[in-house]
Structure formats: structure tokens, C-alpha cells
Amino acid sequence: EIVLTQSPGTLSLSPGERATLSCRASQSVSSSYLAWYQQKPGQAPRLLIYGASSRATGIPDRFSGSGSGTDFTLTISRLEPEDFAVYYCQQYGSSPRAFGGGTKVEIK
Amino acid sequence: EVQLVESGGGLVQPGGSLRLSCAASGFTFSSYWMSWVRQAPGKGLEWVANIKQDGSEKYYVDSVKGRFTISRDNAKNSLYLQMNSLRAEDTAVYYCAREWLVLSWFDPWGQGTLVTVSS
Numbered sequence: 001e002i003v004l005t006q007s008p009g010t011l012s013l014s015p016g017e018r019a020t021l022s023c024r025a026s027q028s029v030s031s032s033y034l035a036w037y038q039q040k041p042g043q044a045p046r047l048l049i050y051g052a053s054s055r056a057t058g059i060p061d062r063f064s065g066s067g068s069g070t071d072f073t074l075t076i077s078r079l080e081p082e083d084f085a086v087y088y089c090q091q092y093g094s095s096p097r098a099f100g101g102g103t104k105v106e107i108k
Numbered sequence: 109e110v111q112l113v114e115s116g117g118g119l120v121q122p123g124g125s126l127r128l129s130c131a132a133s134g135f136t137f138s139s140y141w142m143s144w145v146r147q148a149p150g151k152g153l154e155w156v157a158n159i160k161q162d163g164s165e166k167y168y169v170d171s172v173k174g175r176f177t178i179s180r181d182n183a184k185n186s187l188y189l190q191m192n193s194l195r196a197e198d199t200a201v202y203y204c205a206r207e208w209l210v211l212s213w214f215d216p217w218g219q220g221t222l223v224t225v226s227s
Contacts, residue, residue: 033211035213035214037153037214043219044203044216044217044218044219044220045153045203045214045217046216046217047213047214047215047216050213050215056215088152088153090153090213090214092211092212092213093211094211095167095211096155096169096170097155097211098155099152099153099154099155100152101152102152
């Protein structure tokens, strides 16, 4: 069973700054089967990235994903006010699918 | 517009049962695997169960095996989760979500329904 560890737990940044979120897997994620989601308070998660680096429909290009094997990164190039939220990674290369514990991006 | 709307959550005593429903619209429901994912209050996300397009394959996380049953009615564009022998640790918001493959990402998600197991 793959365990995903996200870091940092909380990221305090200002609008306009760059955010770099990490997701590390306990073993290699096959075929870069990794997704990223954004969740705002009281809302359902929203898919941002799948296949480690492919943006979902309607997702702005300030969001980008990279990585392979056990190390993956979500980058938000310039934070907009609506980007302050919790972000989760998820692997779907093996069963059971697992989520990371989340990274909260908060306003500094 | 693709939409998933859950219902059926509520307060139930430990050992009790509850049936969740998810109404799908805006896409060909019978063409997709579907999942339930839950989120305990203030916690992260946990995949619970999924079901193949025709209902012939079903998979569960170990912690709910033998207690929860996922099902679907393609004629009604609906997904269900029958939850029996509920425990306090089952307290969570339950989301239904569409999948793109048998092992896949989830997109989109419903708004969720809260299940509280407490005496």
C-alpha cells in the first residue's frame, strides 16, 4: 500500500508569490499516476492535475505539476486570492488509491 | 453540465444503518466507474468503494468490507452506498465521484452528505 506524505503542512504566502507543494510516495507511483486536488472550506475537492502534469479542463496555467517515481510537485506560479485553499495529492497507480494528508496554503 | 448530488446523510446511532444516494446528470452515467470517497471532520480524504459500469465489479477499502455495499441503478442514473454496522469512525462527509478508468482520478465530485455516527 502506497503512503503519500505532503509537505509542508501549511504554507504561508502573499498573493503574487510562488507556491511549491511537495508530495512524496513511500514507493514508486507507476506511470506517474498522480493527481492533485484543491479544496476550499465547505466545498468538494476539485481536480487540478492528473497524470502528474496534465491540467484538468478549465484549470488556469498558473497551476503546474511535475515529478515522477516517488517525488511530485505542484507549483502555483503566482498566487491569486482564490488559490488559498487546501491541496491534496492522490495516487491511482495501485490499489487502494491513496491521498496525501494535504497542504494548506494560507494568506501571510 | 455534469452534476452529482448526494443525499441520505444524517445522525445514526452506533450499530445502525444508513443508505446514501447520488443522483447523476449531464453525462452518460452507465459509461463510467463510480466511487464513494469520505472525509472525516477536519481530516483528509479516504477512498471508500467503487463500482464498474455494469455493477459486475466492486471494490472496498478494508475498513468497510463486510459492512458497506456499493450499488448502482443505471436506469435511474443513481449510485448508492448501503452502510451497516456503523461506527463512530465512519463519521464523515461522503462524496460520490466519477472515475475515468478502473484506477483513476476523481472528477467531478458531488457536494457531499454528512454522516454522523453518535449515541
